Structure formats: structure tokens, C-alpha cells
Amino acid sequence: MEALWESQVDRAASEPSLVIDIQGFEGPLDLLLHLARNQRVDLARISVVALVEQYLVFIRQAQALRLELAADYLVMAAWLTYLKSKLLIPKAPGEEGESGEELAATLQFRLKRLEAMRDAAMKLINCNRLGRDVFPRGMPEAVIVDQTNAYSATLYELLTAYASQRQKRATSHVQIARRSVWSLKDAREILMRLVGEMKDWTALDQYLLEFITTPAERASAIASSFAASLEMVREGHLEIRQTGAFKPIYLRNRPEEPMKDVVNG
Amino acid sequence: MADPANDDVKIDRQEAEDNWNTAVKTSDALRMVEAILFASAQPVTEKALKERLPSDVDVAMLLGELQEIYSNRGINLRQVGGAWAFRTAADLAFLMNREAVQLKKLSRAALEVLAIIAYHQPVTRAELEDIRGVETSKGTLDVLMETGWIKFRGRRRTPGRPITYGTTASFLDHFGLQEVRDLPGIDELRGAGLLSARMPTNFAIPVPFNDPDELTEDEDPLTDIDLEELGLLTPKVEQE
Amino acid sequence: MADPANDDVKIDRQEAEDNWNTAVKTSDALRMVEAILFASAQPVTEKALKERLPSDVDVAMLLGELQEIYSNRGINLRQVGGAWAFRTAADLAFLMNREAVQLKKLSRAALEVLAIIAYHQPVTRAELEDIRGVETSKGTLDVLMETGWIKFRGRRRTPGRPITYGTTASFLDHFGLQEVRDLPGIDELRGAGLLSARMPTNFAIPVPFNDPDELTEDEDPLTDIDLEELGLLTPKVEQE
Numbered sequence A: 001m002e003a004l005w006e007s008q009v010d011r012a013a014s015e016p017s018l019v020i021d022i023q024g025f026e027g028p029l030d031l032l033l034h035l036a037r038n039q040r041v042d043l044a045r046i047s048v049v050a051l052v053e054q055y056l057v058f059i060r061q062a063q064a065l066r067l068e069l070a071a072d073y074l075v076m077a078a079w080l081t082y083l084k085s086k087l088l089i090p091k092a093p094g095e096e097g098e099s100g101e102e103l104a105a106t107l108q109f110r111l112k113r114l115e116a117m118r119d120a121a122m123k124l125i126n127c128n129r130l131g132r133d134v135f136p137r138g139m140p141e142a143v144i145v146d147q148t149n150a151y152s153a154t155l156y157e158l159l160t161a162y163a164s165q166r167q168k169r170a171t172s173h174v175q176i177a178r179r180s181v182w183s184l185k186d187a188r189e190i191l192m193r194l195v196g197e198m199k200d201w202t203a204l205d206q207y208l209l210e211f212i213t214t215p216a217e218r219a220s221a222i223a224s225s226f227a228a229s230l231e232m233v234r235e236g237h238l239e240i241r242q243t244g245a246f247k248p249i250y251l252r253n254r255p256e257e258p259m260k261d262v263v264n265g
Numbered sequence B, C: 001m002a003d004p005a006n007d008d009v010k011i012d013r014q015e016a017e018d019n020w021n022t023a024v025k026t027s028d029a030l031r032m033v034e035a036i037l038f039a040s041a042q043p044v045t046e047k048a049l050k051e052r053l054p055s056d057v058d059v060a061m062l063l064g065e066l067q068e069i070y071s072n073r074g075i076n077l078r079q080v081g082g083a084w085a086f087r088t089a090a091d092l093a094f095l096m097n098r099e100a101v102q103l104k105k106l107s108r109a110a111l112e113v114l115a116i117i118a119y120h121q122p123v124t125r126a127e128l129e130d131i132r133g134v135e136t137s138k139g140t141l142d143v144l145m146e147t148g149w150i151k152f153r154g155r156r157r158t159p160g161r162p163i164t165y166g167t168t169a170s171f172l173d174h175f176g177l178q179e180v181r182d183l184p185g186i187d188e189l190r191g192a193g194l195l196s197a198r199m200p201t202n203f204a205i206p207v208p209f210n211d212p213d214e215l216t217e218d219e220d221p222l223t224d225i226d227l228e229e230l231g232l233l234t235p236k237v238e239q240e
Helices: A008-014 A028-038 A048-064 A071-088 A100-125 A155-170 A184-195 A204-212 A215-234 B004-039 B046-052 B059-069 B090-098 B108-120 B125-132 B138-147 B169-174 B186-191 B224-229 C004-039 C046-052 C059-069 C090-099 C108-120 C125-132 C138-147 C169-175 C186-191 C224-229
Strands: A238-242 A249-253 B075-080 B083-088 B150-155 B163-167 C075-080 C083-088 C150-156 C163-167 C219-221
Touching: A028 A048, A028 A071, A028 A100, A048 A071, A048 A100, A071 A100, A071 A184, A071 A204, A100 B108, A100 B125, A100 B186, A155 B150, A155 C108, A155 C125, A184 A215, A215 A238, A215 A249, B004 B046, B004 B059, B004 B083, B004 C075, B004 C083, B004 C090, B046 B059, B046 B083, B059 B075, B075 B169, B075 C004, B083 B090, B083 C004, B090 C004, B108 B125, B108 B138, B108 B163, B125 B163, B138 B150, B138 C186, C004 C046, C004 C059, C004 C083, C046 C059, C046 C083, C059 C075, C083 C090, C108 C125, C108 C138, C108 C163, C125 C163, C138 C150
Parallel strands: none
Antiparallel strands: A238 A249, B075 B083, B150 B163, C075 C083, C150 C163, C150 C219
8 A cells, every 4th residue: 555655756766667568569669659649630630759759758757767668668758859959940951861750751641551551460359250140061071182292381380490400409598698798789779770760860869878777887888889880881871970079970771773663452 | 858947957956965964074073172171170282182083174264153053051161272162161160169179378478470471471470570569589480380380481581691581381271261361351461561561651641749748639648557557666665 | 900911921020030040040050060070080879979069959850861962972870870971972992092191200310311411412421420329220221111211322432332222302302391401401400499409519421422423433323233232133143
């Protein structure tokens, strides 16, 4: 009973990792969709800025409560902060890259698409399903095959057998210690995802540091993401710019040859 | 010498006999198709049917006829991809609880992934994750593969040649679909551009608001209640 | 006041309606019986049918009617020891005998060996056993040979000239692959949840050698002598 009367601050202090159910959400886009739904308007008419604001409030609250948030949520927070800044500052003439409005439209498209898939999933499970609504012959008299092969095996069975056999032999006792620093690989993955969205110069580290790191990790995060960004420049994924010592480091996605889309013809 | 009238009669008789033979043959062939399809619990491919029937039999025509004959019956003939199967009529589901099997319940995530694979196929893992905006947990695809509803289809012809996923014939069979194009609402979704990997150019870009911080008429400000609903705030305690 | 003629008409109409209702009911009931018999895993007794159908339904009459309907069809409704079931018409039994193919499932060991041959081809038996860490019984390889999915490719140019194994075109066909390279790689197996994310850094999965027919540099082709030894050719008889 008393627990209910405890103030938030006390709770945060006394319980270092309070469990609040963020698992109800299937990732940051799902959370955004939920927030958008709360605006109770058509997705095409939501206020993106209000939505961004709500999301950031959510994340800050979660951080204040010292919840462990999956990196996906934080990467999204960093991106939304970037989006918000683009929306608030009108695009300068001659400025490269996508406008805030274009980025916002992309976000709306993604929300709509996710929602559509969710509806589709509901429709799908309500189809007339075999074994629930319709039934096959209960006493089949023969197995009718159109392959002459008398053996059956699926690709899935084949791969499962292979993977588990190789795994069994390879990983008898491998234990990887829990990391306390940002590995180069982590930094690289996060940068890749953020930078993929940014087509003009952005001082990325500020968004990154604000959301993705705790003060204790900050030095490690800066070092790793800087090293990772150099590597990505070398590989041609990224361009990098700094106007002077200790000035912000600007990054941008290096435009690639547009990939041919072979989906759905 | 020849009596033309007689010839005519002969021809007629011949014709009638041919017709009769054809009819007998057709009805025999129909019985054969019926028997083969009835005997199997699994859908039987047209190819497998052809192999088992005399070569001059028009299997497609017979299947159409059989489907017609059974259309109002307790059992219907259903097409699943390039295969055919008898299934009980869907409106009799209420009778069949004794036969009902326990369907494995899919998690919300798995169901969503299944729908995305079905509607967007062939789809790569990266595209799948882009649509959901979240990494797919290790178990999800595994569980779906185990159901036999999804499969590795092939590889996309792009750098890195990523694996593509798609649905199987047993997916169609399970959900009572004739083909992927029969997925509920798929045409509307495609028309709305919601099945493309990228935002289509004609997708409506909203008009920016003058003051981005000001809510529009049909917006409510976010309240603490909302945050509470989201499980982020513990219920407020009155200040003493 | 009463107009007898009018009354008559009324009665007639009532009667027609009743008849019609009965007919609809009967056809509905007929559909129900049909579906239950079709989906049931055992012959169904009249008593069991009565329990599952509306109480006013004349089950015996329906069964008679259904038996009549199916009497000239590819399947007949038959009484099997006091219970009812659909069975292939006796004159079409020959169709079913052809179908009596018992699909055999590959054993776990065989699947493993097949997969290793697919990924690691060209692979010798010794290498295979090294990867598996256990001896491979001759039976397993024989079964795989019988499937037609693996074949002898050639001989490795190393001491002992061991035989190398590889997969066949029918392997690709059966598993729906265009080429061996389409087999998922390490990241994709991981992505599908088949392989743990935490594998030792030196763990690798080979990219399968692509052309199943072309020999690698360190392989020699099989000769007739080899084939003889493998029991694939009957020994040559010297020509006189």
C-alpha cells in the first residue's frame, strides 16, 4: 500500500531499474502510431511536431525513471529531434537535402504503412482458416505427390539441421562479457541507421549523445562513433566536415547510385 | 445406289455415338478427378492430376465443372495456388468443433511479420524491418518458418544479394486463399502506395502548419493522463 | 363470408411454403451430414450424427438420400460396420493403388549430412565427418544417394584420392533453389533465428561452390574404374 504513496523521485532513487511495460510496444514506430492514434485524427492530418514532442516526452520520462530503453527507441528519438529542428527552421534557399516537410511526410507514410499492415494482419487471421473454419478430408485414402521422389524434406528442415549441428560443435562454451563501453560495431550500426536518413550536413553527435548515451558512456560513445564515422567515410558511405578544432563535426549521407528496386515488378 | 437419307441417319448415329462416348468419357474422367481429390487431405496439383488421367482429358475443364457441382454443397472444391482440394464449406464451421485442431497462437509481432511478408513479398529482412521500424527478434522468423507458412524465396538482385522471404502453398491453404492476389484488401493497399518500399511520389505531403507548436482545431494537447495510459507516469499523488 | 376458394389458395400457399421450408431444411441438413462425414477421422455412426444435428432432422432418410446422390460418383457413401464413411468407388480403386507412395522423411543424420554436403561441396567423407564430429554410416550416404540429391563429383587430388560429394540439380529443384549460392549465409541464418547471434568470431559458413558440374582445381574427374569400384558400373568384360 505505502508504495503507492512514494514519490517518483524516491522511487527512481531506490529502484535503479524500475520495470515499466514498454514491451507492449513493437518498437518506436509502433509507439509513434499509438501516440498518433491518440491525436484522434486521420494519420494524414496529424501534427508531426506535436507527435514528435509527445514521443520525446515519453522518452525523457522513461529516461528519468531510468528505464532501459532499447537502442531503437533512442535512435528514433535522435532522428525525431533532428526532424523537429528541420521543421522549425525554414529551409534556406539553395540548401541541399530534404526539407522538414518531406521528412515529415516520410514519417507519415511509414506510420500509415505500418497501420495498414496491422489491419491486414487482423483481416488475415479472420480468414476462413483450415482446421478452424474449414476442414480437409478426415480419412485421406492416399498421399498424392507430384514428385517422383519418395523422400520429403523442406528447406527449413535442412537449414535447421545444418545450423544447429554447426552451432553445437562451434559453441560448446563461448561466453561474451557484457559490454560497458560502446563498441565500434555498435557505434557503426547506429550511425548507419541515423545517417541513412540524413541527406544534408548534420551535427549528428549532439542528437546521438543526447539520447543514446548515459553520461558515464559519453567519452566512449564519442570515441567509438568518431572512429566508426571515419571508417564509414573511407568506405564511401559518409561525408564528414569540421570547420575548426573543437567545432561540431558535420556528417552527411553520401548519395549512392539509386538502387534498382525489383520489388513487385 | 446409295440412299442419301440412309447415309444421313448413319452419320447422325455415328455423331450421337461419339457424343455419347465423349459424355461417358467425361463423366468417367470427372469421377476420376473427384476420387483423386477426395482421397487426399492435401491439395493436389493440376500436374499430378494430369499424370494420373488419360492424356486426352481436359483437366482444367473438369475441375471447373466439379467446382460448379460442389459449389452449394457441404463440401466445396477449392483452388490453392496451382493445386485443388475439397474442403468443408466455411458456413458449416459451427458444426465442426469436434474436428477443430488447436491452432498455434502467434504473437502480435509474428502476425505482423507474417502479414508484411504476405503483402510485400518478395521482401528482404531489411525491408521488413524498415516497415516495422524495429529489429525482428530472432525467434519470430524462426517460429513462422516452423509453421511452414513462410520460406526463403531467393535472393534480390541488388548489391549484397539479400535473401528474400515469401509465403508458401501451405499458407494459402491454411488461410483459404486461391492465390496471393486474393489477400484481403491487397488491391486497395497497392493502389494507396502502401505496399511500396519507399514513399510513392504521389503520396500526400501535408501542408506545414504556421506554428508547429500550436495544436490544430482537431488536436488535443497531450495530458499527463495520456502519459499515464502509456505507463510512463505513476498515478499522481495529491500534494500535501 | 368465407370464400372457400380463397381458403383453398391460402392452404396451397401455406403448403408450398412448408414444402419449400422442408426442402431448404433438408438440403441444409444434407450439407451438414456431408461435411461431418467428410471431415471425420473415423466412420460416423447414425447416433453420433443425430447428436450433432438439429433434433428434428431425419438422419436415416438423409443418409439414404446422400448415398443415392453419391452412388454413381467417384466416391460413394458406404456403411462400414454400423457407421458411415465416404470411400473411393470400387471401380476406381486402381487410381489409389498408384498413389500408395509412402513419403519417407529423412532422418536427422541424413539431413545434417545433406546440408553439410550442400554448403561445403566439394567435400570428402573425411571432411564431412570432421565437420560433424561423428562417423557417418554408409546407410546414411546410401539413403541420400537414393534421393538423387547428392552425387559423386570426382576425386580430390590428395593422397588416397578420396571421392568428393556434391549436390545435384534435383536437389535444387526439390528445395526450390535456383543455385547453390542461394542457400542462406551466416548472417541470414542468424537473422532467421536459426543460428545464435553469439558465435565465436572464427565461425564461418562457406559460400557453396557454385557450379555443381564443374570440377574445382583440386578435383579429378571420375573414371570408369572409379565408377566400377563404387558399384555404379558393372565390371567391363574384355571384348574377344
